[in-house]
Amino acid sequence: MSMSLWFSRMTAVVLAFSALAGCTYRGGDIGDPAVRKFHWYSYLEGEDIRANCQAGTPDRFRVVYTGLYDQQLRMYEVDSLRRVLSVKVVEPGGMGRLSFDDPMAPSRAREERVQLNEASYHGLVAAFAASGVFAPPPVGLELPSRSYHWTAATCRGGRYGFTAWKHPSPAFAAITFDKVLFGLDFTGIPVAAAGPVPFDPQLEDRAKRLETTTFTLKVGENGLGGW
Structure with missing residues (x-):
C-alpha cells in the first residue's frame, strides 16, 4: 500500500470515528442513519438524559442491545409519564425496503411503540432494578463494537446513571430485563443471540486496509469514560 493511499484511508477512518464520537445527542430520530452516524456515542451515554436529569423530572430509561454493531442494534426507551x-431495531439486509424515494430506507430502524399498563410498566422497572440497571457501573469495562453487550442510561428519582453488561460474563447472564x-x-426482527463473535475474514481484511471503522467504548464512573 502506498503512503498516500494509507494516509487517505487513515484520514477516512479518523473522520468516521470522529463523527461517531464528536456530537452531542439532544434528541432526534436515532433510527435515521445520518443521525446515528454523528450521535451514536452520545445517544448510548444518554447525554440528553443527563443534561435534563434533576429533582422533579420524570424518570427516563434508555436501554440498548448491541448484537455486533454492524449486525444488529436494538434500542428501547421508556416514557414514564405516558407509559x-x-x-427501534437496526439490522443489515433490509433491501426489501429499498425505495427510490428513500435510498437510505434499508439502514433505517424499524420502529414500534407499545402502550404499557401499570403492571407491565412496574414489572419492567423491577426487572431493571433486579438486573443492576441502577447499581454502580462496572468502571473500566470495555465494549468493543464487535461484541454483544447491553448499555443503560437512566434518570431515576432525579439522578442520572449509566451502566453496561458484556457477554460472556456472570452479570450479563444474570440480566432479566431482556426477556x-x-x-x-x-x-x-429476531434477536441476534449473544454468543462467540464470529470470525469475518472480509471484515478483518477491510480493517487491515483501514476501510472500515471499529471502536471500543469504556465504562466510566458517570457515563462513558473514553474510547
Missing part, C-alpha cells in the same frame, strides 16, 4: 415503550423487553418487542 410508552419505544422500540421482558423482547416480550414487548413487536418489530418482528
Whole structure:
C-alpha cells in the first residue's frame, strides 16, 4: 500500500470515528442513519438524559442491545409519564425496503411503540432494578463494537446513571430485563443471540486496509469514560 493511499484511508477512518464520537445527542430520530452516524456515542451515554436529569423530572430509561454493531442494534426507551415503550431495531439486509424515494430506507430502524399498563410498566422497572440497571457501573469495562453487550442510561428519582453488561460474563447472564423487553418487542426482527463473535475474514481484511471503522467504548464512573 502506498503512503498516500494509507494516509487517505487513515484520514477516512479518523473522520468516521470522529463523527461517531464528536456530537452531542439532544434528541432526534436515532433510527435515521445520518443521525446515528454523528450521535451514536452520545445517544448510548444518554447525554440528553443527563443534561435534563434533576429533582422533579420524570424518570427516563434508555436501554440498548448491541448484537455486533454492524449486525444488529436494538434500542428501547421508556416514557414514564405516558407509559410508552419505544422500540427501534437496526439490522443489515433490509433491501426489501429499498425505495427510490428513500435510498437510505434499508439502514433505517424499524420502529414500534407499545402502550404499557401499570403492571407491565412496574414489572419492567423491577426487572431493571433486579438486573443492576441502577447499581454502580462496572468502571473500566470495555465494549468493543464487535461484541454483544447491553448499555443503560437512566434518570431515576432525579439522578442520572449509566451502566453496561458484556457477554460472556456472570452479570450479563444474570440480566432479566431482556426477556421482558423482547416480550414487548413487536418489530418482528429476531434477536441476534449473544454468543462467540464470529470470525469475518472480509471484515478483518477491510480493517487491515483501514476501510472500515471499529471502536471500543469504556465504562466510566458517570457515563462513558473514553474510547
